[in-house]
Amino acid sequence: MRLVSTLTGVSLTGMVLALSTPASAAVDAKLLEMLRANGSINQAQYSELQADLANETKEKAAQKAQSERMSSFEQKVAWAAKTQIKGDVRLRYEDVNVNDPNSRSNNQDRERVRARVGFYSEINPQVDAGVRIATGSSADARSTNQSLDNYFEKKSLWVDLAYLDWHPTAIPNLHLIGGKMQQPWVSMGDIIWDSDINPEGVAATYKHDLGGAEVFGSIGHYMLKDNVDGNGVQFKHDAQLYHAQLGTKFAATDALKFTVGASLYGYDNDKPSAVLRALGNTTDEFQLVEGFGQVDFTGFAIPLSAYGQYVKNTESTDGMDQAWLAGLKTKIGTWSLDYNYRDVQRNGVVSAFTDSDFGNGFTGSRGHKFKVGYEIDKNFSLGAAYLMAKTDYSNLPNSNADVDTLQVDLEAKF
Numbered sequence: 001m002r003l004v005s006t007l008t009g010v011s012l013t014g015m016v017l018a019l020s021t022p023a024s025a026a027v028d029a030k031l032l033e034m035l036r037a038n039g040s041i042n043q044a045q046y047s048e049l050q051a052d053l054a055n056e057t058k059e060k061a062a063q064k065a066q067s068e069r070m071s072s073f074e075q076k077v078a079w080a081a082k083t084q085i086k087g088d089v090r091l092r093y094e095d096v097n098v099n100d101p102n103s104r105s106n107n108q109d110r111e112r113v114r115a116r117v118g119f120y121s122e123i124n125p126q127v128d129a130g131v132r133i134a135t136g137s138s139a140d141a142r143s144t145n146q147s148l149d150n151y152f153e154k155k156s157l158w159v160d161l162a163y164l165d166w167h168p169t170a171i172p173n174l175h176l177i178g179g180k181m182q183q184p185w186v187s188m189g190d191i192i193w194d195s196d197i198n199p200e201g202v203a204a205t206y207k208h209d210l211g212g213a214e215v216f217g218s219i220g221h222y223m224l225k226d227n228v229d230g231n232g233v234q235f236k237h238d239a240q241l242y243h244a245q246l247g248t249k250f251a252a253t254d255a256l257k258f259t260v261g262a263s264l265y266g267y268d269n270d271k272p273s274a275v276l277r278a279l280g281n282t283t284d285e286f287q288l289v290e291g292f293g294q295v296d297f298t299g300f301a302i303p304l305s306a307y308g309q310y311v312k313n314t315e316s317t318d319g320m321d322q323a324w325l326a327g328l329k330t331k332i333g334t335w336s337l338d339y340n341y342r343d344v345q346r347n348g349v350v351s352a353f354t355d356s357d358f359g360n361g362f363t364g365s366r367g368h369k370f371k372v373g374y375e376i377d378k379n380f381s382l383g384a385a386y387l388m389a390k391t392d393y394s395n396l397p398n399s400n401a402d403v404d405t406l407q408v409d410l411e412a413k414f
Helices: 001-018 024-035 043-081
Strands: 081-097 108-125 127-135 157-166 174-180 201-211 215-227 240-252 256-268 287-297 304-313 321-333 335-344 365-377 380-391 402-414
Touching: 024 043, 043 081, 081 256
Parallel strands: none
Antiparallel strands: 081 108, 081 402, 108 127, 127 157, 157 174, 174 201, 201 215, 215 240, 240 256, 256 287, 287 304, 304 321, 321 335, 335 365, 365 380, 380 402
8 A cells, every 4th residue: 555655646746747847738638637547646636637737728828819919019019119209499599680782681580490300210120211301481402490470370391301221231331322311421511512401312322441541432313303494304304413422531640530522513404493593603504523621639628620621613614613611610518619711602502502591591602600509408409600791692793792690599309
């Protein structure tokens, strides 16, 4: 009897161990039946263990179902985990004072608002997409400001960005971009491109570390106006822009860093476009060659950067074909300072794309631009800019207008 009891105990212990190890419900049930058949357990023990097995089977089934539901849910909302929402809201007070010898008063004293919100998502490890909407009083590419006016009427929203960015893992640092995109080129000033302009077309950017220096470059083709001459819908009848840029960054010493480069902005079928013969331009043919650079002095008690750009329109033949800018900037704690002087001849750049704030957006302008910024708190800042321009605003020979512009901004980013 003692031997039988011992064997029964051993069998029961083995059964319990077997049931506690991972196995299918069918195997567990078969093992339980075998233990009852050979007399290792009595009917009461069999019933108790059978109930435990049934409960465990139900729990596992419920856990599996929940896991499948969570997996399905996670797949549906996976894009949300890889999507960023970024934007900003800016309040601006602006005073524009135009002293025109021909008494064409265009003084403005106004309050403005800008709001932008963008959605940027990783489609997969090689493809990103971005969409941004912004305010604006019109479809003007150079401004997303909206004046506070017209008895609390609602403000318009525009598509400001809509692009795909393919960066194949096989070629690191290569980006192939299509759609309405942020400027893919490097700018050391705003005499060619207002910072609000987002070109439309296709572009490629690339950078490569050579050890002591970084080389960067970009090329692109952009659509300006379909069927600009009214003679057909083929590409040969479209106003187009193409660009190419090449530059390098390198450190001469630990305290002295350089960025230098050159750009070409060429226009096809630009002559029939009235848009490219406005706001100061007296030509409608453009091919802009640019040289730019920046020197960063990091060894001083106050970090300092000197920057500049020079542009020549090789298609202009009237001698008013150049533009240049030179400036200094620094950041001291929560303060930032920026100053530049520029001289933009009438046909040195395309007036429809140059800085819209300097000289009321006209070419044939020269003068100073001062900016100061103060970071009140994280992502919350106060800034001011003062622009002193002398411009051929009246579009008459030997007639200059003084255009002084004050802007005070309060901006929050999220």
